[in-house]
Amino acid sequence: MTIMNVATTTTIERGYDNLPLPFGWFGVGMSNDFQPGDIKTLRYFGTEFVMWRGEDFQLRAVDPVCPHLGAHLGVNSTVEGNDLRCPFHHWSFNGEGQVTNIPYAKVIPPKLKKGCVKKWRVQESDNVVYVWYHPRDIEPLWDVVKLPPCQAGSEWVLSETHEWIVNIHIQEITENGQDHAHFAAVHGVPGAPSAEFKLDGYSRRNTVVAEMNTPRGPMQGKIDMAATGPGQSMTEFTDVTNVLMAQQLTAIDSGHTHQRWQLYHPAGISEGKMRVTKARMRDLVKQVVQDMPIWANKKNLTQPFLVDGDGPLMAYRSQYAKFYDTEPA
Numbered sequence: 497m498t499i500m501n502v503a504t505t506t507t508i509e510r511g512y513d514n515l516p517l518p519f520g521w522f523g524v525g526m527s528n529d530f531q532p533g534d535i536k537t538l539r540y541f542g543t544e545f546v547m548w549r550g551e552d553f554q555l556r557a558v559d560p561v562c563p564h565l566g567a568h569l570g571v572n573s574t575v576e577g578n579d580l581r582c583p584f585h586h587w588s589f590n591g592e593g594q595v596t597n598i599p600y601a602k603v604i605p606p607k608l609k610k611g612c613v614k615k616w617r618v619q620e621s622d623n624v625v626y627v628w629y630h631p632r633d634i635e636p637l638w639d640v641v642k643l644p645p646c647q648a649g650s651e652w653v654l655s656e657t658h659e660w661i662v663n664i665h666i667q668e669i670t671e672n673g674q675d676h677a678h679f680a681a682v683h684g685v686p687g688a689p690s691a692e693f694k695l696d697g698y699s700r701r702n703t704v705v706a707e708m709n710t711p712r713g714p715m716q717g718k719i720d721m722a723a724t725g726p727g728q729s730m731t732e733f734t735d736v737t738n739v740l741m742a743q744q745l746t747a748i749d750s751g752h753t754h755q756r757w758q759l760y761h762p763a764g765i766s767e768g769k770m771r772v773t774k775a776r777m778r779d780l781v782k783q784v785v786q787d788m789p790i791w792a793n794k795k796n797l798t799q800p801f802l803v804d805g806d807g808p809l810m811a812y813r814s815q816y817a818k819f820y821d822t823e824p825a
């Protein structure tokens with residue numbers, strides 16, 4: 497799998513440094529990238545954490561610094577049963593960040609037993625690994641969203657996965673979907689799409705009926721996007737094909753975002769349908785790649801000069817503000 501890194505080529509001050517990061521559930525990898533015994537250091541949210549899969553197949557994650565003498569728990573550590581063992585003096589930690597074993601000490605002090613390393617909440621859903629990030633580490637405010645049901649009682653089949661590192665703040669990537677005028681300019685979609693935009697708590701739903709470039713030429717199609725939180729969305733494209741795009745966006749820091757896609761089609765489609773479905777998927781990938789040079793070089797404008805026909809960008813921004821913690825840390 498290749499990760500495309502779109503470099504910044506301009507030298508203007510872009511205004512993304514030190515912007516706040518939203519809280520939520522964020523994709524940090526695919527489930528099958530973690531076998532039992534695997535340990536990975538993951539760098540997101542301007543920090544890092546260590547994730548491992550235990551013998552019981554559960555994923556767990558904790559902060560990287562061993563409180564004993566400061567070794568990095570992601571370097572030369574090992575998985576012992578379900579616990580993570582520090583390489584330096586072999587202290588073991590469970591997924592709660594509690595010390596479970598010190599091989600040379602007769603007693604484990606209660607403070608260490610209670611938990612001395614920050615734990616990260618981990619969930620796996622539809623082959624994706626998610627962590628909950630919040631600057632004050634409060635409990636999750638919503639659940640990870642599962643794939644919607646597939647039409648006609650069929651199952652979704654995972655057809656392709658893609659990922660990119662994009663030089664842009666996470667908020668701007670989903671803003672792109674509300675930016676109606678760019679569809680014609682950047683993606684060559686004829687005509688402005690008609691849109692229905694609904695906000696509901698931590699979720700946002702967008703139904704767009706648009707003229708789409710399909711493998712059989714331009715035709716009316718429906719794009720039904722449901723996003724929950726800033727990190728997760730499911731978009732169903734229905735035209736001659738039926739494609740579901742599960743997307744995860746995860747802030748690496750305020751200027752860099754990891755974007756992941758899983759593209760699904762219904763089970764049991766004919767060979768002919770498969771050909772047009774694959775062409776549809778190629779077109780989706782082509783479209784996001786068309787956005788990237790603009791994302792990677794644009795400036796953060798808090799007061800853009802919007803005109804009639806631009807789409808509900810400011811409504812999107814005001815809803816997005818919900819995902820920023822306003823309490824002092």
Ligand code: FES
Nearest residue numbers: 562564565582585
């Ligand atoms: S530094 Fe980790 S066990 Fe000593």
Ligand SMILES: [Fe+2]
Nearest residue numbers: 672682783787
């Ligand atoms: Fe776009």
